[in-house]
Amino acid sequence: MNPAAPPSGPRVVALAGNPNCGKSTLFNALTGLRQKVANYPGVTVERREGLAYDQHGKPLRLIDLPGAYSLHHQSPDEAILRDVLLGKMSDVPRPDIVICVVDASNAERHLFLASQILELGIPAIIVLNMMDIAEARGIRPDAARLSEIFGVPVVTMEATSRKGLAELRIALASNHLKPSLHAAPLPPESLRHLPVLPDGSIDRRHLYLGENGGSPNSATEWRDRITASRYGAIREVCSRAVHIIDPARVHPTERIDQVALHPLLGPIIALLVLTVMFYLIFSFAEIPMGWIESLFGAMSSLVNQWLPEGDLRSLVCDGILAGVSGVVVFLPQILILFFFIGLMEDTGYLPRIAFMMDRIMSRVGLSGKSFVPLLSSHACAVPAIMGARTIEHEKDRLITILVAPLASCSARLPVYLLLIAAMMPTETVPPLTRALILMGLYSGGILGIFLFAWIFNRLLQRTETGPSIMELPTYKLPALTSVAFQMLQRGWLFIKRAGTIILAVTIVLWAANNYPKNDNPALQREQSIAGRLGKAIEPVISPLGFDWKIGIGVIASFAAREVFVSAMAITYEAGEIEDEEGQRMALRQRFREARRDDGSPAFTTLTYVSLMVFYVFAMQCASTTAVVRRETNSWKWALFQFGYMTATAWIASFLVFQGGRLFGFS
Amino acid sequence: MSLSCTDPTHMNPAPITTIDRLPPRSQAVVVSCSGPASFRLQELGLLPGTHIRLLRRAPLRDPLQIQVGQSLLALRLREARSVQVEPLASDDSNP
Numbered sequence: 001m002n003p004a005a006p007p008s009g010p011r012v013v014a015l016a017g018n019p020n021c022g023k024s025t026l027f028n029a030l031t032g033l034r035q036k037v038a039n040y041p042g043v044t045v046e047r048r049e050g051l052a053y054d055q056h057g058k059p060l061r062l063i064d065l066p067g068a069y070s071l072h073h074q075s076p077d078e079a080i081l082r083d084v085l086l087g088k089m090s091d092v093p094r095p096d097i098v099i100c101v102v103d104a105s106n107a108e109r110h111l112f113l114a115s116q117i118l119e120l121g122i123p124a125i126i127v128l129n130m131m132d133i134a135e136a137r138g139i140r141p142d143a144a145r146l147s148e149i150f151g152v153p154v155v156t157m158e159a160t161s162r163k164g165l166a167e168l169r170i171a172l173a174s175n176h177l178k179p180s181l182h183a184a185p186l187p188p189e190s191l192r193h194l195p196v197l198p199d200g201s202i203d204r205r206h207l208y209l210g211e212n213g214g215s216p217n218s219a220t221e222w223r224d225r226i227t228a229s230r231y232g233a234i235r236e237v238c239s240r241a242v243h244i245i246d247p248a249r250v251h252p253t254e255r256i257d258q259v260a261l262h263p264l265l266g267p268i269i270a271l272l273v274l275t276v277m278f279y280l281i282f283s284f285a286e287i288p289m290g291w292i293e294s295l296f297g298a299m300s301s302l303v304n305q306w307l308p309e310g311d312l313r314s315l316v317c318d319g320i321l322a323g324v325s326g327v328v329v330f331l332p333q334i335l336i337l338f339f340f341i342g343l344m345e346d347t348g349y350l351p352r353i354a355f356m357m358d359r360i361m362s363r364v365g366l367s368g369k370s371f372v373p374l375l376s377s378h379a380c381a382v383p384a385i386m387g388a389r390t391i392e393h394e395k396d397r398l399i400t401i402l403v404a405p406l407a408s409c410s411a412r413l414p415v416y417l418l419l420i421a422a423m424m425p426t427e428t429v430p431p432l433t434r435a436l437i438l439m440g441l442y443s444g445g446i447l448g449i450f451l452f453a454w455i456f457n458r459l460l461q462r463t464e465t466g467p468s469i470m471e472l473p474t475y476k477l478p479a480l481t482s483v484a485f486q487m488l489q490r491g492w493l494f495i496k497r498a499g500t501i502i503l504a505v506t507i508v509l510w511a512a513n514n515y516p517k518n519d520n521p522a523l524q525r526e527q528s529i530a531g532r533l534g535k536a537i538e539p540v541i542s543p544l545g546f547d548w549k550i551g552i553g554v555i556a557s558f559a560a561r562e563v564f565v566s567a568m569a570i571t572y573e574a575g576e577i578e579d580e581e582g583q584r585m586a587l588r589q590r591f592r593e594a595r596r597d598d599g600s601p602a603f604t605t606l607t608y609v610s611l612m613v614f615y616v617f618a619m620q621c622a623s624t625t626a627v628v629r630r631e632t633n634s635w636k637w638a639l640f641q642f643g644y645m646t647a648t649a650w651i652a653s654f655l656v657f658q659g660g661r662l663f664g665f666s
Numbered sequence: 667m668s669l670s671c672t673d674p675t676h677m678n679p680a681p682i683t684t685i686d687r688l689p690p691r692s693q694a695v696v697v698s699c700s701g702p703a704s705f706r707l708q709e710l711g712l713l714p715g716t717h718i719r720l721l722r723r724a725p726l727r728d729p730l731q732i733q734v735g736q737s738l739l740a741l742r743l744r745e746a747r748s749v750q751v752e753p754l755a756s757d758d759s760n761p
Contacts, residue, residue: 070709106736109711139736227708251733254721263725355740359726362742469706470740472731 010059017101019067020473022129025482026159027064054173071116071208075392098122104134119204123177126154138245145241151181160479184233190222277340285332296325323506327499334383342483348475365457370400377407381624399456406448411561422588423608444616505559505622544653545607557620610657618649686746688720694751701748
């Protein structure tokens with residue numbers, strides 16, 4: 001057991017409950033913006049803590065524990081819940097108070113976990129959340145009766161509309177909170193091996209101390225019998241304290257599901273919803289992205305006026321400002337995507353999409369839950385990888401993270417557009433052809449996702465897969481403030497985690513392009529570290545049809561793919577053109593005129609195709625690598641991902657270029 | 667729907683079957699759970715004697731959506747096959 005928190009420190013309060021019990025909404029309502037998000041050590045489980053105040057204004061350290069169905073854990077999230085509540089987590093103190101959040105409309109099942117927790121000897125409060133939904137469905141839990149039975153305060157609540165918050169704060173302010181005295185009967189044989197506490201009662205914490213969530217010496221049949229007797233006790237409690245007006249009534253959610261999960265209409269609706277979401281991501285995000293770009297443009301020209309020409313000005317403009325804007329420019333897409341994912345999660349629609357897509361994803365060993373992260377990866381892999389936190393199984397989550405960057409994200413788009421425009425003059429090639437090429441590139445990414453998910457699933461076969469049982473929560477109106485909170489939190493997390501790395505890499509690249517100094521500006525590019533690197537890797541990339549100048553662009557792209565465009569603009573001296581469209585116009589002219597050292601054109605159709613294929617598969621995004629490192633808690637997977645994707649890109653480009661030449665293309 | 671090959675008749679003593687073989691929108695009583703998922707299924711309320719209702723299959727036939735108490739769960743065929751049930755006379759009384 002951890003030593004008790006110093007008497008002066010705030011009391012530690014843990015929020016525990018099943019997934020979808022409204023725990024996070026309650027957490028947000030209690031803490032407001034005074035919260036921080038991190039990871040638990042060694043796992044990819046999100047750790048949320050915040051500062052709350054009781055009704056007397058005394059501070060409380062609030063911990064939002066991961067959702068779980070049972071203390072007999074079957075996923076990393078559930079293991080965290082058990083470890084924290086048993087005081088086995090090294091840097092989290094054992095809670096002084098536990099709040100068991102129970103969905104009032106599904107009290108029987110939610111009380112299963114609550115009753116396990118109540119037996120651990122921690123002073124507790126039960127929150128009956130979603131009273132409005134329960135009432136609408138004719139389910140009336142009797143809070144007073146439940147409080148009497150369990151011997152702890154029971155607070156009724158609608159966390160979404162903040163009803164009941166004051167009552168909960170009053171309950172938290174009490175100095176007389178006690179552990180529950182209620183204990184579900186256990187089969188006599190199972191009791192024999194459990195230690196007895198000084199007061200003569202059985203120490204039930206030992207039920208959960210063994211591996212895989214079992215008690216150290218409990219046979220499987222006991223676990224079944226313990227579950228049965230616990231449910232028996234809860235059903236008896238519910239028969240006394242939860243009145244259901246019409247038990248045979250059809251679930252109201254069922255009416256919506258008849259349409260939303262209809263064999264034909266269901267997929268059509270999902271397609272519409274997702275199309276609208278992506279349309280909004282792409283079209284809405286453009287606007288703030290434009291603001292961000294012009295803001296940084298303005299700052300850059302201010303600096304240009306104030307600072308004398310030289311290294312410092314160059315560092316500030318081309319290094320720091322470019323780096324910061326490269327981070328911030330991601331934000332609009334990330335925020336919009338998280339807003340929609342949050343909305344779909346909160347309303348209960350996201351699990352329905354997972355339900356419909358489960359079969360397809362299971363073909364490559366994933367579950368339906370991987371579908372939305374992988375889909376959103378087409379906007380940006382960074383939020384997608386962070387969104388993979390909704391996947392419970394560690395293996396599924398890891399595979400999803402590993403394959404997500406294969407989706408053609410929006411950073412690839414400027415590169416694709418530049419290359420397509422340069423390859424095919426707009427005047428002679430119909431737009432449809434260009435659109436088809438673009439679609440081909442996107443399909444290549446999707447194919448890669450399925451192929452590698454399948455391969456990794458085979459490779460990781462040894463890892464245990466848990467049962468793929470998914471809950472389809474009741475539909476409800478979204479708690480917009482909670483959704484917005486989560487959106488801002490994730491956005492901030494991205495800036496904090498990936499931003500620093502992106503900024504550092506941009507500055508390093510700036511230095512690589514500008515040092516060592518050469519007196520002849522014409523030779524600067526070639527003589528710089530980047531130029532030398534480009535030349536050094538020429539033997540590696542020439543089989544793909546790239547010369548050293550393209551090499552500079554490819555190397556620069558390892559920071560972020562879209563850097564290719566600006567790196568090429570610098571390398572080919574396309575001039576300082578503010579407008580992206582104008583830059584592409586100027587660049588594609590330069591590309592067509594570009595010659596290799598031997599006088600042959602640097603860019604042939606085959607070069608373009610090979611380059612595009614390279615960009616489909618290559619892992620060129622420092623932000624993604626930084627986020628993967630954070631989410632998997634190891635460089636191992638981040639580097640593995642970098643390795644396998646880049647190797648695939650090289651092989652695919654090699655096959656395209658050399659194969660193309662064999663067939664006489666140029 | 668097209669899959670009423672194992673339509674239980676009221677005359678026979680109710681045959682034991684598994685969830686995946688129930689006709690859509692029918693009800694049944696859980697007899698037992700087996701297989702690797704059995705423990706979690708029981709913790710989610712699929713205990714012997716509990717009434718369940720098969721609501722529908724996903725558009726691609728797998729997984730299945732069932733109602734247990736007030737919970738709506740999605741089970742893949744693999745898990746659905748591991749739950750033995752006794753079908754109840756099909757009285758889909760509710761609209």
